[in-house]
Amino acid sequence: MPAPHNPFKAAITSGKPQLGCWLGLADSYAAEISAGAGFDWLLIDAEHAPNDLRSIIRQLQVISAFDSHAVVRPTIGESWMIKQLLDAGAQTLLVPMVESAAQARDPVRAVTYPPHGIRGVGSALARASSFAAISDYLTTAQNEICLLVQVENNAGMEALDDILMVEGIDGVFIGPSDLAADMGFIGNAGAPEVEKTVLDAMRRIVAAGKAGGILTLNADMQKACLDIGATFVATEIDVTLFASAMRAEAARARKMLGDGRQE
């Protein structure tokens, strides 16, 4: 019995666009709501959201009941983090802040069992192997792991062509917020200079035969990246949606009571 098929990897590496949403609420109850919404993929964020291994596992468990595919972003691409996330059942990882080919090769080794990699063998204990129920996990897991890296600063842009040549990297995600900051436009990912750099990079990613990805709330940028051939595009963030809706409703309710109501 082989490791579970990764339909997200199959789709994004065969040119089939997948639309996603960022999950930063770090809560399995909220993740279950998002999983039922109809996104192709959901990003469980352990870089900027208060996720730990247990909260990630809970979200993986609830999402597994739906068609949405879970993508997990570790805080950084450390091999011990990757080992834990893969054993926990994550099949697709998005490693942030990669800025060289050497840095891109590290997570490739971390997701690969020896002799070609350094992933520790612990499938007997792992949710990933259905606790050893998947008898051929060790020899089939590799093909169903999707490894994505983020290029999101000037150094990474410089090294992009080298990163794109690293075997074992399935896709490259452009991080517009961090890229904007490093380009001197912090808080302004919509600056023309930033958008031009993002789109140029996306063309290079697609031309290299890798899957291209991004998170952007800007509908024009979403369309532009999809038109270039990006295949994993996140269009919203759960925290943003929830917080803005709550603020708007509180303001509406206060207005209903008239302007005299003080904060």
Ligand SMILES: O=C(O)C(=O)C[C@H](O)[C@@H](O)CO
């Ligand atoms: O740089 C970016 O943009 C990303 O990597 C996405 C952000 O980290 C995400 O938290 C939204 O701001």
